[in-house]
Amino acid sequence: xxxxxxxxxxxxxxxxxxxxxxxxxxxxxxxxxxxxxxxxxxxxxxxxxxxxxxxxxxxxxxxxxxxxxxxxxxxxxxxxxxxxxxxxxxxxxxxxxxxxxxxxxxxxxxxxxxxxxxxxxxxxxxxxxxxxxxxxxxxxxxxxxxxxxxxxxxxxxxxxxxxxxxxxxxxxxxxxxxxxxxxxxxxxxxxxxxxxxxxxxxxxxxxxxxxxxxxxxxxxxxxxxxxxxxxxxxxxxxxxxxxxxxxxxxxxxxxxxxxxxxxxxxxxxxxxxxxxxxxxxxx
Numbered sequence: 521x522x523x524x525x526x527x528x529x530x531x532x533x534x535x536x537x538x539x540x541x542x543x544x545x546x547x548x549x550x551x552x553x554x555x556x557x558x559x560x561x562x563x564x565x566x567x568x569x570x571x572x573x574x575x576x577x578x579x580x581x582x583x584x585x586x587x588x589x590x591x592x593x594x595x596x597x598x599x600x601x602x603x604x605x606x607x608x609x610x611x612x613x614x615x616x617x618x619x620x621x622x623x624x625x626x627x628x629x630x631x632x633x634x635x636x637x638x639x640x641x642x643x644x645x646x647x648x649x650x651x652x653x654x655x656x657x658x659x660x661x662x663x664x665x666x667x668x669x670x671x672x673x674x675x676x677x678x679x680x681x682x683x684x685x686x687x688x689x690x691x692x693x694x695x696x697x698x699x700x701x702x703x704x705x706x707x708x709x710x711x712x713x714x715x716x717x718x719x720x721x722x723x724x725x726x727x728x729x730x731x732x733x734x735x736x737x738x739x740x741x742x743x744x745x746x747x748x749x750x751x752x753x754x755x756x757x758x759x760x761x762x763x764x765x766x767x768x769x770x771x772x773x774x775x776x777x778x779x780x781x782x783x784x785x786x787x788x789x790x791x792x793x794x795x796x797x798x799x800x801x802x803x
Contacts, residue, residue, distance in 0.1 A: 558588035562803040592801040607643040645699035652710040
């Protein structure tokens with residue numbers, strides 16, 4: 521006896537179950553897509569930025585950009601870097617933003633980028649380094665600075681930096697810099713030549729000469745010793761040392777005065793950014 525009805529019913533039930541699972545599976549697949557994750561991270565960054573939590577907001581925007589690269593995300597990364605006193609990094613990101621096709625085709629996007637660029641440029645700290653000798657190697661935060669000119673202009677983020685100048689024929693010089701936002705200063709550094717090693721008296725072993733079979737032993741011969749008055753004991757030495765000290769103090773005061781900047785302070789979250797009308801764009 522043939523019983524087709526239960527088999528047909530089983531097929532119908534299975535089809536019904538599959539039909540109910542399709543929407544859920546599609547949603548799960550969408551949630552796992554890079555586009556969905558990037559949008560979610562972008563929104564997290566917006567929420568964090570509104571609460572002035574810029575380091576975390578920057579992380580969220582960068583993670584979003586790794587998944588899906590968009591002009592709005594790039595702009596927000598540069599914006600966050602400005603708030604964190606990292607204008608050099610912000611300008612590098614802004615270069616990428618301005619090269620995107622969606623920015624090149626939109627006047628509003630270009631103008632937004634120009635506004636942010638002006639703010640970033642105003643926050644850069646500049647050091648004009650006058651180095652002697654001119655071909656000395658310069659390192660900032662252990663990274664080499666390109667160029668072999670005696671005068672070099674170095675643009676840096678505000679804050680603490682280490683400076684090291686080296687030359688094979690001169691002593692190495694190091695400086696610690698504490699740069700303010702938007703500051704500009706000139707820093708002369710002259711390396712000192714290596715100090716030559718003082719010559720020491722050389723004692724020569726006794727010499728012997730034979731005359732008609734008789735050996736004549738001579739006294740030890742010593743190298744001539746300079747019996748002139750030591751340079752340190754001369755009055756001229758102390759006069760020269762005093763003059764160098766006065767010049768050094770004057771140079772230090774000049775550097776200290778030029779290091780200060782009259783621009784009003786702008787903190788990492790503060791008024792300089794908000795009063796300029798910066799906004800965080802949408803995904």
